[in-house]
Amino acid sequence: MGDGPRGRARRAGGTGGGARGTAERGGVPALAGREGAREPDGAGAEVRARPGARARGPHRRAARRGAPGGGLTGALLVDKPAGPTSHDVVRQARRACGTRAAGHTGTLAPFATGLLVVLVGRATRLARFVEQQPKTYLATARLGVVTDTDDATGTVVAERPVPALGDDAVRTAVAELMGRQLQRPPAYSAKKVAGERSHRLAREGRAVALAPVPVEVLAAELVAWHAPELAFRVTVSPGTYVRALARDLGERLGCGAHLVALRRERIGALDVAEALPLDALVPGVPLRPLRAVLGHLPARELSAAEVAHVRHGRPIGAGAEPAGDVLLCAGGEVLAVGRREGGALRPRVVLEGA
Incomplete structure (x- = not known):
């Protein structure tokens, strides 16, 4: 996924100072992070774990019991600090739970902070149902500086004067980000061009032209504006690049911009305020039950006969359930x-041994 840092924004041809300086010194709130590296925000689920792996640690109260092999099933909400990669968080979760069956549901790059959902045990099979939810971010953009990555890890490719902008003009530009749109992904992204990752081609200096992709910005608001930096909050559909929104915001304001900080605050109804700090991932950490993590889906409690059918992947009669996905519970x-x-009601994903 290429979520390693490339260093702070630097001027082409030199090792000039980082473009993050203003955010770190004051003015607009310095959010110690940036958007998920080379992936759309929250798009890159890591679910390579072996669902049947045996758990070596003790059962946690909130984890589902009785699965073949004694494995745990549940989720961890983690408030990722700046520095570690998303996979570093997964590694720590695996050690804490005594299993290799764990994976996150959406990449946050090393500089990014905020909510990372880690699924454990057979819960890794349900990653798609977490990924598909809207995500809310608090972002900081610096106007007047354009980088090749659209964030502070890249090389500065252009510097332009920042016009005198009032609060109303900036607030309007942020609000205009809302709606369905075709977004041009950053050249440094995980998109593939002729079978090769776009970011690899870009690092080799090869021209990258990525086709726009449909995304939706569900909400956008200005949080703070202290030239040359502004903080804004957005709620976006899966697959949206927040650094591309920062880039486009700079273009709207006539001076260019790049993302200098990013914090993921929410995934659907899951809030970072409920998340554990990374150092809380130690043996004995309680897992959240899946019903709480997937609370955006309607649920149906099954009869004993229906449980037998569902365990074997056989459909059962639908009741008053709406169209779409439904949690089938026992x-x-x-x-x-x-x-x-x-x-x-036809089972799409079955967690054996529930």
Whole structure:
């Protein structure tokens, strides 16, 4: 996924000072982080863990019990600090839970901070249902400086004077980010061009022309404006690049911009205020039950006969469930995720041994 840092923004041809300086010194709140490296925000789920791996640690109260192999099933909400990679967080979660069956549901780069959801055990099979939720970010952009990565890790490629901008003009420009749109991904991204990662081509100095992709900005508001930096909060659809929004915001204001800091505050209804600090990931850390993590989906409690059908992937009769995905539960815990097809609920993902 290429979520390693490339260093602070530097001027082309030299080792000039970082473009993050103003945010770190004061003015606009310095958010110690930046957008997920080379991935759309929250798009790169790491679910390479082996779901059947045996857990070596003790059962946690909130984890689902009774799965074959004694494995834990649940989730951790982590407030990732600046510095570690998302995979570093996963490694620490694996050690704490005594299993290799763990993966995160959306990359945050080393400089980024905020909410990272780590699924443990067979819960890794449900990553897509976490990924598909809108995400809220608090971002800081610096006007007047353009970088090749659209964030503070890249090389400065242009510097322009920042016009005298009033609060109303900046607030309007931020609000105009809202809506459905075709977004041009950054050249330094995980998108593929002729089978090769875009960021690899860009690092080799090869021209990269990525096709725009449909995204939606559900909400956008100005938080603070102290020239040349502004803080703004956005809620976006999966696959949206916040650093591209910062770039586009600079273009709207006529001077260019790049992202200098980013913090993920929410994934759907999951809030970073509920997350654990990284140093809390130690043996014995409690896992959150999946029903709480997937609370955006409607749930149905199954009868004993329905449980037998669902465990074998067989459809059951639909009741009053709406169209879309439904949690299929046994004893209050998630057994599967199903989808209504006509008059039936057909299991899409089954967690064996629930």
